[in-house]
Amino acid sequence: MYHVLVVEDELLIRDAVVEMVNQLDGFKVTGEAGSCEEGWRQLRELWPTVLITDIQLPDSDGLELIQRIRSDKLPVVTIIISGHDSFPYAQNAIRLHVSEYLLKPISEGELHEALARSVSRLEAIADSNVLLREIQSFIDDLQDNASIALFEQADRLLSRIYHLRGLEPGVKASYYRIFLSKLVEVVKVIHPDLPQVDVPEDGSEHQVKQVFRDVLHEWIRRYPHFANNQMRLVIKRACDYIEAHLQDELGLKQMSDYCNLSPSYFGVLFKQYTGKSFVNYVNQIRMDKAMELLRDSDMKIYEVAEEVGFASLPYFNRVFKTVTALTPNEYRRGLGV
Numbered sequence: 001m002y003h004v005l006v007v008e009d010e011l012l013i014r015d016a017v018v019e020m021v022n023q024l025d026g027f028k029v030t031g032e033a034g035s036c037e038e039g040w041r042q043l044r045e046l047w048p049t050v051l052i053t054d055i056q057l058p059d060s061d062g063l064e065l066i067q068r069i070r071s072d073k074l075p076v077v078t079i080i081i082s083g084h085d086s087f088p089y090a091q092n093a094i095r096l097h098v099s100e101y102l103l104k105p106i107s108e109g110e111l112h113e114a115l116a117r118s119v120s121r122l123e124a125i126a127d128s129n130v131l132l133r134e135i136q137s138f139i140d141d142l143q144d145n146a147s148i149a150l151f152e153q154a155d156r157l158l159s160r161i162y163h164l165r166g167l168e169p170g171v172k173a174s175y176y177r178i179f180l181s182k183l184v185e186v187v188k189v190i191h192p193d194l195p196q197v198d199v200p201e202d203g204s205e206h207q208v209k210q211v212f213r214d215v216l217h218e219w220i221r222r223y224p225h226f227a228n229n230q231m232r233l234v235i236k237r238a239c240d241y242i243e244a245h246l247q248d249e250l251g252l253k254q255m256s257d258y259c260n261l262s263p264s265y266f267g268v269l270f271k272q273y274t275g276k277s278f279v280n281y282v283n284q285i286r287m288d289k290a291m292e293l294l295r296d297s298d299m300k301i302y303e304v305a306e307e308v309g310f311a312s313l314p315y316f317n318r319v320f321k322t323v324t325a326l327t328p329n330e331y332r333r334g335l336g337v
Contacts, residue, residue: 002115002122005031005046007039007053007065008081013104015314017052017081020108027115032315036060040068041252041267044178045277047132048076049122050115055082066096073174075125075132077118081106128167131160132178139182143272147220154212162205173199176208183212187219189268190226194218234259235273238266242285246309250282286310287323294332301328 004021006029008014018029031046033039036057043051043065051069053062066078079100080093093101099121100114138153145153161175176199188194197215200207238259242250255278256266270278286308293304305316320328 002027002050003030003046003048004028004050004052005033005039005043005048007033007036007051007057007062009034009054009058011312011315013054013081015312017106017111018318019314020106020111021052021115023108024112024115026119029318034058036062036065038251039065042279043069043074043076045136047129047136049125049129050077050079050118052079052081052111055080055084063092063096066093066098070096072178073168073171075128077121077125079111079114079118128164128171128175131157131164132175135175135179135182139186140271142186142219143223147216150216150220151213154216155209158209158212159205162208173201180212180215183215183219185264186268186272187215187222189265189272190222191218231269232273234261235270238270239274239281242282246286246289247307248309250309252278283319284323287320290316290320290328291324291331294328295335301332304328 004027006014006017006021008017011034014032014034018032021027021029027050030048031042033042034057036059039051039053039057051065053065055062057065062080062082066080069076069078077099078096079102080098081102081104083104090101099118102110102114135157138157142150157179158176161172161179164172164175180197180199184194184197194215197211199211203211238255241255241258252263252267255270256263259266261269267278270281274281276284290304290308293299293307294301297304299307301316302313305313308316310316310319317327320326320331324331326334
């Protein structure tokens with residue numbers, strides 16, 4: 001199954017694209033975003049194999065997002081959807097090795113054909129994509145593993161990067177940097193004075209592993225104390241705010257500002273304490289409230305969606321099914337309501 005991230009700020013268009021993708025066997029939308037920055041954040045958490053992005057976004061454009069992908073040498077096939085038949089845009093897309101450039105309004109047939117034409121490229125990057133997802137899982141599960149297991153798992157992942165074959169120059173170094181930056185980001189939550197660390201250029205496998213072991217040692221040494229300190233109160237305050245403001249826009253930036261923390265710091269801290277990414281946590285709370293309203297009121301489904309903060313009914317339906325494995329109608333019918 002190929003995972004797809006859709007970045008489009010117009011909700012109606014995004015809903016349509018997501019529906020088109022999900023109708024095609026072998027492809028599944030696992031993330032949605034309405035801006036370049038949110039798309040970049042989700043891309044580096046979900047590690048999709050396909051990015052479908054609008055070329056014009058509120059904070060930047062789709063080409064900026066694709067430029068970042070190329071700079072980090074990420075294993076992602078990119079498809080642009082654009083409302084403008086612009087030659088300069090198309091030129092830049094070619095330069096960035098964009099797989100497809102589709103003009104709005106796009107049809108389901110056009111999008112399916114574009115995805116089908118991308119399959120050979122997707123097969124070629126599958127192993128690298130799996131490796132990046134496993135790195136993400138390692139970071140997400142840091143607090144749940146014993147010290148020996150952490151060292152062993154990190155060593156295995158680093159060995160796999162070191163022994164990668166047939167990749168363009170710079171890919172291994174990029175994967176090391178991605179892994180190390182994610183690890184350092186988490187450790188700096190509990191040890192803000194962690195010294196600057198880098199993977200040695202042209203370093204041996206042993207030298208690379210030693211860098212990671214040193215950082216992991218700081219995590220193991222400091223986490224037990226940190227887990228019991230006042231930062232729990234910060235996240236508890238954030239969770240209380242979320243429950244009281246479900247109808248509001250609840251983005252990572254807004255909540256990090258509320259807690260007087262940087263977005264990356266807040267995101268890492270939030271995940272360490274709740275066990276869920278910020279987006280998944282907010283969706284779960286909204287769905288819990290939605291299930292309560294579907295169960296205990298006679299509100300129409302679109303009214304429930306609005307009550308828990310969704311401007312788009314199709315988006316609400318998708319999130320509800322992702323969280324509960326049922327559509328809102330199926331959930332309500334199952335209750336006999």
